[in-house]
Amino acid sequence: MMAAPFRTTRLVEFHDTDMAGIMHFASFFHYMESAEHELIRSTGFSVHSTFEGQTLSFPRVAVSCQFHSPARSEEVLDIAIRITRLGESSVTYDFEFTHEGRAVAQGEMTSVCCRIDPNQPLAAVPIPTEVAEKLKPYVV
Amino acid sequence: MMAAPFRTTRLVEFHDTDMAGIMHFASFFHYMESAEHELIRSTGFSVHSTFEGQTLSFPRVAVSCQFHSPARSEEVLDIAIRITRLGESSVTYDFEFTHEGRAVAQGEMTSVCCRIDPNQPLAAVPIPTEVAEKLKPYVV
Amino acid sequence: MMAAPFRTTRLVEFHDTDMAGIMHFASFFHYMESAEHELIRSTGFSVHSTFEGQTLSFPRVAVSCQFHSPARSEEVLDIAIRITRLGESSVTYDFEFTHEGRAVAQGEMTSVCCRIDPNQPLAAVPIPTEVAEKLKPYVV
Amino acid sequence: MMAAPFRTTRLVEFHDTDMAGIMHFASFFHYMESAEHELIRSTGFSVHSTFEGQTLSFPRVAVSCQFHSPARSEEVLDIAIRITRLGESSVTYDFEFTHEGRAVAQGEMTSVCCRIDPNQPLAAVPIPTEVAEKLKPYVV
Numbered sequence: 001m002m003a004a005p006f007r008t009t010r011l012v013e014f015h016d017t018d019m020a021g022i023m024h025f026a027s028f029f030h031y032m033e034s035a036e037h038e039l040i041r042s043t044g045f046s047v048h049s050t051f052e053g054q055t056l057s058f059p060r061v062a063v064s065c066q067f068h069s070p071a072r073s074e075e076v077l078d079i080a081i082r083i084t085r086l087g088e089s090s091v092t093y094d095f096e097f098t099h100e101g102r103a104v105a106q107g108e109m110t111s112v113c114c115r116i117d118p119n120q121p122l123a124a125v126p127i128p129t130e131v132a133e134k135l136k137p138y139v140v
Numbered sequence: 141m142m143a144a145p146f147r148t149t150r151l152v153e154f155h156d157t158d159m160a161g162i163m164h165f166a167s168f169f170h171y172m173e174s175a176e177h178e179l180i181r182s183t184g185f186s187v188h189s190t191f192e193g194q195t196l197s198f199p200r201v202a203v204s205c206q207f208h209s210p211a212r213s214e215e216v217l218d219i220a221i222r223i224t225r226l227g228e229s230s231v232t233y234d235f236e237f238t239h240e241g242r243a244v245a246q247g248e249m250t251s252v253c254c255r256i257d258p259n260q261p262l263a264a265v266p267i268p269t270e271v272a273e274k275l276k277p278y279v280v
Numbered sequence: 281m282m283a284a285p286f287r288t289t290r291l292v293e294f295h296d297t298d299m300a301g302i303m304h305f306a307s308f309f310h311y312m313e314s315a316e317h318e319l320i321r322s323t324g325f326s327v328h329s330t331f332e333g334q335t336l337s338f339p340r341v342a343v344s345c346q347f348h349s350p351a352r353s354e355e356v357l358d359i360a361i362r363i364t365r366l367g368e369s370s371v372t373y374d375f376e377f378t379h380e381g382r383a384v385a386q387g388e389m390t391s392v393c394c395r396i397d398p399n400q401p402l403a404a405v406p407i408p409t410e411v412a413e414k415l416k417p418y419v420v
Numbered sequence: 421m422m423a424a425p426f427r428t429t430r431l432v433e434f435h436d437t438d439m440a441g442i443m444h445f446a447s448f449f450h451y452m453e454s455a456e457h458e459l460i461r462s463t464g465f466s467v468h469s470t471f472e473g474q475t476l477s478f479p480r481v482a483v484s485c486q487f488h489s490p491a492r493s494e495e496v497l498d499i500a501i502r503i504t505r506l507g508e509s510s511v512t513y514d515f516e517f518t519h520e521g522r523a524v525a526q527g528e529m530t531s532v533c534c535r536i537d538p539n540q541p542l543a544a545v546p547i548p549t550e551v552a553e554k555l556k557p558y559v560v
Binding site: 019020021022025026027029030033048057059060061062063064065066067070116118122 | 159160161162165166167169170173188197199200201202203204205206207210256258262
C-alpha cells in the first residue's frame, strides 16, 4: 500500500519571478523548504527546535530539482511531499510540483538533523524518536 | 589534457545566511547562476540577449547541489566552473565551491537556450554558434 | 468613518531569517508586496495584467519601513493594509505588521501604474478606472 | 568640508530581476546592506562580531528607498555611502545608486548596534569606540 503524500499549495509570488517572465528556478528550493516545514509543523514540531537543551536544525546535504514547465506569477502550485528515505539522522523528501494537473517540477532534498551550537561545528545527531514516529506515515 | 576551469570568487553575504548561522542552501544556486553569467560575459555575450531579433535566455532544466561544509557570512568562496556537456541547445555546468581549500559544495546545472516570447511557450533553440565556440574551452 | 483595512496573514519562513536569528529586514518588502497583490487579486485584477492590449505593472517609486520588534521563524504575522493616497497613476499603501498584538513593523509603499514594454522605457499611465474603483474602499 | 563618501559597485544579478524586466525593488536593500558591510569591513571590523565576549550585530530600525529609474540585469551600479548621523548606538547611512551617471535610487538605513543572545531580547548597546572612530570619516 502506498502512503498518501503530504499535500500543500503555494501561490507563485511576483518577487520570485525573473526577467524571463517565469518563476526563478532557485525559488523552488524556498518553496520546497517551506512545504517541508509545514509537514514538520503538522506533526507538532518545528524544523528549528530545542530538545533536551540542544538546539536542533535540519541543514541539507543534497538537493536537486528537474524543471518540466515554467511556473508563472500568481499561479497556485500543488505540492505533494513523500519521504523516500528516513534514516537515523537524515530524511530524504521528494517534492512534486504541479499546476492544474500539469507537471511543473520535481525536487529532492536530503536534510540531516544537526545540533546547532554557534561555537562548534555542525554535528549530526539522531532524529528525536517522537519526530521520526510522526514522519513515518509519509515514507513511501 | 584537462581544460582549465573558469574561476571566480564570491563573498558570502549576510542576507544569504539563515538562523542556523550559515549560508542558506538555496543561495548557492544564486551564486552558481551569477558565476555562470560571469563566464558567459567573459565570452562577450550575455545570458539574456537578442540574437537576430530573438530574445534568448537560458532557463534551467535540472540542477543539483551537494553540501560538504557550511559557508559563513563574509567568507570568500572560490568557485571553479567546468562544462561537463555542451549539447546543441543545452549546457551542463559543474560548480565546485571551496573556502581556503576546504570543500564547501558541489553543484550541477543544466541550462537550455530558449527563445523568450511573452506570448508563446518557451521553445528550445540551438545555442548561437559564436557563443558555443566560446564555451568550448571550458568543456572537460 | 474610517475605512476597514484589508487584512491578511503571513507565516515567517525560515529562508527569510538571517544569522541574527530573526527575519531579515528586506524580506518585509517581499511580504508587503505579496499582501498588496493579494489585495489587488481580491478585487478581481492582477498586479501584472493586460488591459486593452497593454501590459500594465506597478513598479514602486518609494518604500519605507520602521521595525519595532523582531519577527521570528514560523511566527504568523498579521498584516493590515490601508491606502493613504490614491492618485491618478499611483497608490500609496500603509502596512502594519503585528504578531499576537505586538507591533512588529510599519511599512509604506508607493506604486505607480506603468505600461511595460520590453523595447521602451517604463511609462506611467492612469490606473484603469475599474481597478481604482475597487481600491477606493481601502482609502483612509 | 564635505567628507568623501565610501564608494563601491555592484553588478545587477539576474535573480534580482522580476517579470517586469527590471531589478526588483526589495533587492536594493540587499545591495545597500552588502555595501554597508563592505564599508565596515574596510575599517577592519565585521557587521556581526564578538567584542569582549558579546556577539554584536546591527539590526535595522528604519529603512527607505526612492526609485528614480530602473536598474537592469548586468548593469554595474555605482554606490556612494555617506553617514548622515552617527549616534551612540545607531548609524544612519545614505546610499546613492547611479548607473553611468544616471540616478537610479536613493536609500537610507538606520542600523542599531545590538547585543545578540539567542536566549534574550535584542538590546541596543554603544557602538564599540574603535568602530565608531573608523566610521567618522564618512559622516557628512
